[in-house]
Amino acid sequence: MQVVYLARLREAFGTSGERLPLHGATEDTLTVADILAALASRGGVYATELAAGRAVRVAVNHALVARDARVHAGDEVALLPPVTGG
Amino acid sequence: MPMAVRIQTSDFDVERELAALRDGDARVGAVVTFVGTVREVNDDARVTQMTLEHYPGMTEQALEGIVVKAKGRFDIYDALVIHRVGPLAPTDQIVLVAVTSAHRGEAFDACRFIIDYLKTEAPFWKKEETPEGARWVDARTSDDEAVARWTATESTRSKA
Numbered sequence: 001m002q003v004v005y006l007a008r009l010r011e012a013f014g015t016s017g018e019r020l021p022l023h024g025a026t027e028d029t030l031t032v033a034d035i036l037a038a039l040a041s042r043g044g045v046y047a048t049e050l051a052a053g054r055a056v057r058v059a060v061n062h063a064l065v066a067r068d069a070r071v072h073a074g075d076e077v078a079l080l081p082p083v084t085g086g
Numbered sequence: 087m088p089m090a091v092r093i094q095t096s097d098f099d100v101e102r103e104l105a106a107l108r109d110g111d112a113r114v115g116a117v118v119t120f121v122g123t124v125r126e127v128n129d130d131a132r133v134t135q136m137t138l139e140h141y142p143g144m145t146e147q148a149l150e151g152i153v154v155k156a157k158g159r160f161d162i163y164d165a166l167v168i169h170r171v172g173p174l175a176p177t178d179q180i181v182l183v184a185v186t187s188a189h190r191g192e193a194f195d196a197c198r199f200i201i202d203y204l205k206t207e208a209p210f211w212k213k214e215e216t217p218e219g220a221r222w223v224d225a226r227t228s229d230d231e232a233v234a235r236w237t238a239t240e241s242t243r244s245k246a
Contacts, residue, residue: 006211007222062144080141081222083207085210
């Protein structure tokens with residue numbers, strides 16, 4: 001699975017993205033919330049930026065999804081700070 | 087039919103875009119446009135330059151989705167959204183939303199609907215350069231409230 005970090009999150013994490021192994025999680029049970037929890041457990045800026053209450057939205061394969069959305073191998077999971085276009 | 091959604095670094099010519107959108111269609115009786123531009127002062131700081139970043143692939147999909155929603159909800163003929171990315175300076179044009187319809191009411195509503203949703207759902211981010219340094223612009227709660235207005239009328243409509 002490919003994870004993409006955008007805007008402020010890209011700068012905070014110092015990378016535009018990474019491949020995340022699924023860590024033996026079975027395809028049918030992995031959710032967006034699991035991925036966020038795994039990243040936050042790294043501590044440091046990941047814990048700060050992904051703490052509960054921080055306004056981070058998640059898109060799977062370019063569509064905004066809720067935290068309980070399922071994620072599969074080969075998906076592109078993007079972490080988006082609040083958008084400020086227009 | 088012209089592409090309904092464009093992301094580009096270059097500037098746009100409103101008059102030329104409107105002519106292409108209208109395309110000589112004599113059914114059109116109203117054209118409403120919104121043009122967003124770069125302010126020199128934002129949140130009490132002087133902005134010398136800004137950079138607009140987006141999420142290629144998702145941006146186009148999100149904007150097309152918003153235009154489809156507007157076409158389903160309002161009686162309009164066509165709509166165009168152009169959003170610039172990359173470095174921009176005060177007074178530069180950032181975004182164009184243009185809508186054609188038979189009458190002004192639907193065109194005004196659809197234009198506002200599109201820009202309101204763009205501001206809360208399309209993956210764009212502004213980073214401003216100020217004398218105190220660069221900063222990512224914070225999202226405004228007033229933008230969420232603007233969209234809430236549309237979702238509120240939606241539920242009123244579906245109840246009716």
